Amino acid sequence: MxxxxxxxxxxxxxxxxxxxxxxxxxxxxxxxxxxxxxxxxxxxxQLMAPSVSTARKKEARQALVMDKAQKETITKVREMVKLIRENAEDVGERFPEEARKIYYGEAEQRGLVGKASTEEAIALLEEGIEIAPLPMLPDDSN
Incomplete structure (x- = not known):
């Protein structure tokens, strides 16, 4: 726009x-x-100056929004998410199916990441399958 x-x-x-x-x-x-x-x-x-986004402007905007402790927390959470992803198999849309296979002993125990709808996640939890969403962090979707 x-x-x-x-x-x-x-x-x-x-x-x-x-x-x-x-x-x-x-x-x-x-x-x-x-x-x-x-x-x-x-x-x-009317005559307008172009709005050019630069890394310096982005840092300045973030400085206005987050204090140092918040930035450190985001950095630690980002590192944790990276570690989880590095040590897990990404099964994508097959996540609910693969999680059930592991829970019921039909597949070897291993870490998984993937996608599940809200309904699928609730069903897994109701079955006693321990899952947790990975957080979406600032700039993850940009």
Whole structure:
């Protein structure tokens, strides 16, 4: 998404979000963009500086959000998750099936990681199979 600073012909400033520059041009030409203050459909983009994400900016944002103790905790949890993954077999979607095989003695005892729906995880726990989710940490999905 692209955020544009916009101005109507009456000088009111506002912002709009568009999927692309062409999307803005198409909507503006069709008079689909209107000023929230006066409803004018004569809208233009204002000059904007590009927003470039850098590692320094990312660190600055994290510094605002997390203190030193929180950062250390996240680092330790990340190391723990890495250690678990390094010492386990990733069975993906077969996790519930493989966990049951181990629990019922149909497969050798070993560490597993994989995926299970909430319903599958509850069923495993109700059967007495000890499982635990691995935490999703900041930046894991970015």
């Amino acid at each position: 692209i955020r544009y600073n916009l101005t109507c012909d009456n000088g009111h400033a506002f912002e709009g979000w568009f999927s692309s520059s062409d999307d803005f041009a198409r909507q503006a030409e069709a008079h689909l963009i209107t000023c929230p203050t006066c409803s004018s459909a004569s809208v233009t983009k």
